[in-house]
Amino acid sequence: MSLLFTPFTFDAPSGPLTLPNRIVVAPMCQYSAVNGQANDWHLAHWTQLLNSGAGMVTLEATAVSAVGRISPGCLGLWDDATAAALNDNLQRARRLAPAVPVCIQISHAGRKASSAEPWNGGMLLSAAQGGWPTVGPSALPHLPQEAPPTALSLADIAQLKADFVKTAQLSQDMGIEALELHAAHGYLLHQFLSPISNQRTDAYGGAWDNRIRFPLEVFQAVREVFKGALGMRISATDWVDGGWTLDETVELSVRLKQAGAQFVHISSGGVSPLQKIPVGPEYQVPLAKAVRERSGLTTFAVGLITEPAQAEGVLQRGDADLVALARSFMYKPRWGWEAAVALDGHLHAQHQYWRSLPREAKNIFIDAQIGMR
Secondary structure, three states: OOOOOOOEEEEEOOEEEEEOOOEEEOOOOOOOOEOOEOOHHHHHHHHHHHOOOOOEEEEEEEEOOHHHOOOOOOOEOOOHHHHHHHHHHHHHHHHOOOOOOEEEEEEOOHHHOOEOOHHHOOOEOOHHHOOOOOEEOOOOOOOOOOOOOEEOOHHHHHHHHHHHHHHHHHHHHOOOOEEEEEEOOOOHHHHHHOOOOOOOOOOOOOOHHHHOHHHHHHHHHHHHHOOOEEEEEEEOOOOOOOOOOHHHHHHHHHHHHHOOOOEEEEEOOOOOOOOOOOOOOOOOHHHHHHHHHHHOOOEEEEOOOOOHHHHHHHHHOOOOOEEEEOHHHHHOOOHHHHHHHHHOOOEOOOHHHHHHOOOOOOOOEOOOOOOOO
């Protein structure tokens, strides 16, 4: 029996949250918002993902403040306007798809904010180019040629925690079932974790307990208001000597579990241009396996898992509890359907799509009544 197409239940404070299968759409930045507000692009994109066959869809990195956006085009959720736009487009998309749990990833880009879109080079923008001043745990730029961020004061840190809490509350108010704090890929929470980017000498820097203090405080504050499934995406290693390590990720995951986390989503890298990443199929799966085995916390594996047999193998070996894919769903919007055909799985689909399967494929749709006129 395919493990990929067995349900998975999170034991959240609000009650059990059951996913119909163990396929998760990972967050993918679209750089297509206007003033942080979702629009027609997001409506089309989210409708497609909700019809993909995945058991849960994660919305892209969503900034908790305007200055926390990666780029001027990044999605946000920090005020009435951004909340109304996100909620309107999300609810319309959900009406056009089977009932699929939604997760939102909330984030602050820190010193990697105010950047151009990837197709425009991805570099830090000047004020003349529409950029804004950036902040970070320390006044250290991501790239040597970039302007350094302003080191956050204690008052700034307190405000940032409040920003994360507000975004989490807004997410819950619109019925989003799960939330993922973004502590990976070199963004602000990751910047506090890594000694490469955090060289503070106060209670938020230096020793390991100090470097995890802000991300853990954010998690605990969000946990107080968000009652759905809550987790964190973590870069398990910086892939740089002297950086954040897998052992530290395991211990942080233990602390998160103790603080009420339902999951961790294991990625890697992003905090330093000196990283040396051994990219290849499933290259991050061993990191997820170590975290799962040593922390006991529900774990998502992600990273160049592109074929159904790969995803199934990850679960059959016990390397992770769920498998997350991103770009595969951009390339093959019905990847979940292909996986169900390959692995003899079953899923729900809108009745308009019931007759779309190739004639040689076994029917994978639950309760489908397919007829021809």
